[in-house]
Amino acid sequence: MRPVAVSGTRSGIGAGAGAVGGGLIGSTIGGDWRARTVGGVVGALAGGIAGAAIEEGVTRGDAMEFIIRDDSGATRSVIQTNELGLTVGERVLITQGDRVRLSRAGGAAPVGYGGGYGGGYGGGPIDARGGK
Structure with missing residues (x-):
């Protein structure tokens, strides 16, 4: 984020x-x-x-860019406000219609997600579940 x-x-x-x-x-x-x-x-x-x-x-305003890694390992970027208070390491649902929106998902992140950070924007692109 x-x-x-x-x-x-x-x-x-x-x-x-x-x-x-x-x-x-x-x-x-x-x-x-x-x-x-x-x-x-x-x-x-x-x-x-x-x-x-x-x-x-x-x-005009401020928002957050969320770098998301889906369960298949593909990454995507979603820009939206963070009115839900999403944090790094949280699992999210991606809804796509005329706009792409993130919402909070239940359940734990898959094994192997979270932890270390690589290069990129001051610590690497981190998805909302904590993966790189």
């Missing part, structure tokens, strides 16, 4: 939602149709910029 920083997304959803909201609010400013049109355009531009910044800020 090792901590990683997750950069924010720029999917366009925040910019689009901000532009629609800003355009609607901006179009209520002014008395005649020209002023409302200008207000809508300016509002849409400002809302799009603000929405994109908000989306990126909300989706």
Whole structure:
């Protein structure tokens, strides 16, 4: 396990939602149709910029990279938050749908897992069950 920083997304959803909201609010400013049109355009531009910044800020954060060795010996990396408090040496279940998620599994790690650490990131890639 090792901590990683997750950069924010720029999917366009925040910019689009901000532009629609800003355009609607901006179009209520002014008395005649020209002023409302200008207000809508300016509002849409400002809302799009603000929405994109908000989306990126909300989706940015800290997570953990888990290096997992499965029962067949293959390794894989999963990045997610550690709200479950998973620790090195713990057995995990990998659920794969549109996203890959780890969850706590019952039972002990297979014989031979855990213990010594090799090279790599400050002690080697360690899976969530303690293997190298």
